[in-house]
Amino acid sequence: MSSDSISELFPLLRNRVSDPGLPSARESEVKAAGRHLASTTAQSGASDEFLLAEAAKGTKDAIGLLFRRYQRVVKNIAQRILRDETEAEDICQDVFVSLFQKAHLFDASKGRASSWIVQIAYHRAMNRRQYLAHRQHYNTQDFDEEQIGAERQPLIVDEIAARDLLHRLRNDLTREQMETLELHFFWGYSFREIAEKTGQTLGSVRNRYYRGLDRLRSSIFPKKDK
Amino acid sequence: MSERIGARILPIETLPVNSNLHEEFVALCAVYYSGEISDEEWALLQVHLAYCDSCHERFLEYQRITSSAIPALASAAASEIDNQEPESTQSLGAAEGRLMSRLDALPPNEKARRPSRLG
Numbered sequence: 001m002s003s004d005s006i007s008e009l010f011p012l013l014r015n016r017v018s019d020p021g022l023p024s025a026r027e028s029e030v031k032a033a034g035r036h037l038a039s040t041t042a043q044s045g046a047s048d049e050f051l052l053a054e055a056a057k058g059t060k061d062a063i064g065l066l067f068r069r070y071q072r073v074v075k076n077i078a079q080r081i082l083r084d085e086t087e088a089e090d091i092c093q094d095v096f097v098s099l100f101q102k103a104h105l106f107d108a109s110k111g112r113a114s115s116w117i118v119q120i121a122y123h124r125a126m127n128r129r130q131y132l133a134h135r136q137h138y139n140t141q142d143f144d145e146e147q148i149g150a151e152r153q154p155l156i157v158d159e160i161a162a163r164d165l166l167h168r169l170r171n172d173l174t175r176e177q178m179e180t181l182e183l184h185f186f187w188g189y190s191f192r193e194i195a196e197k198t199g200q201t202l203g204s205v206r207n208r209y210y211r212g213l214d215r216l217r218s219s220i221f222p223k224k225d226k
Numbered sequence: 227m228s229e230r231i232g233a234r235i236l237p238i239e240t241l242p243v244n245s246n247l248h249e250e251f252v253a254l255c256a257v258y259y260s261g262e263i264s265d266e267e268w269a270l271l272q273v274h275l276a277y278c279d280s281c282h283e284r285f286l287e288y289q290r291i292t293s294s295a296i297p298a299l300a301s302a303a304a305s306e307i308d309n310q311e312p313e314s315t316q317s318l319g320a321a322e323g324r325l326m327s328r329l330d331a332l333p334p335n336e337k338a339r340r341p342s343r344l345g
Contacts, residue, residue: 122297162298
């Protein structure tokens with residue numbers, strides 16, 4: 001996984017690519033980092049995984065550094081789903097408080113810290129959206145942070161694969177299927193809202209969602225395809 | 227097809243094994259993770275999952291997709307169009323300050339287990 005490709009995917013993370021094998025010599029660097037670090041410090045070489053390990057020991061400044069690295073990524077996800085800057089800001093704060101509380105659950109053998117942060121951000125934003133919209137239940141019991149952190153299986157799609165997969169899906173799915181998946185998963189719209197937006201029946205939206213998601217499933221788990 | 231998937235109630239007497247319904251359960255496995263499944267459908271799906279290995283496997287695949295692949299895809303899509311103004315050092319510092327205040331305010335048992343022994 002090259003740092004160039006990471007940079008393309010997350011331009012903001014340029015020069016901040018993680019190295020899980022970072023030596024503990026970085027510890028003094030984190031310790032030295034004050035509350036209000038100069039922006040250059042946020043680009044220091046301490047890996048995300050190392051910072052989470054530090055946070056698990058109670059080092060708040062490690063969360064401060066992660067905040068500087070990822071607050072924009074988190075806010076972008078939340079802003080899209082919630083379409084409200086204040087709400088997105090609040091989710092962003094909640095995500096990093098949660099990271100501090102749950103850092104001990106992080107298991108670097110299951111995937112990168114950045115993927116974990118994105119997962120938590122996404123599911124929190126969807127929860128909030130559901131709460132605000134009084135939609136039918138989003139099945140969050142399957143995605144609480146304990147589960148994401150402690151029992152999760154190895155990640156099936158990392159950041160690089162996600163970008164490729166997104167392009168592939170846009171080619172493989174019908175426009176309507178892709179639109180339905182994007183509106184639902186990326187923008188947080190309920191099926192009913194999608195039906196209203198697109199002038200389709202609810203059954204048609206549901207069908208497009210299922211067909212699109214099944215294509216996605218087939219591309220991630222090809223051997224299971226009949 | 228779509229209207230059948232969207233049907234609110236499937237007659238219970240058609241269970242447990244009906245190849246036509248199997249297709250609908252396959253669809254319900256996916257719909258479950260949208261949160262837009264009715265209580266009746268969920269009840270029927272649970273019964274089906276108890277004895278249909280292929281649906282159960284599929285159900286777990288959708289769970290993994292929704293748990294980790296969808297967030298990664300959503301982030302990739304969000305990063306394509308990043309319209310946000312670059313955060314000023316000042317506002318970033320203020321946001322970080324708020325975060326640190328919240329971390330400081332956590333009750334002791336909520337804080338990480340033990341203090342860092344660094345330095």
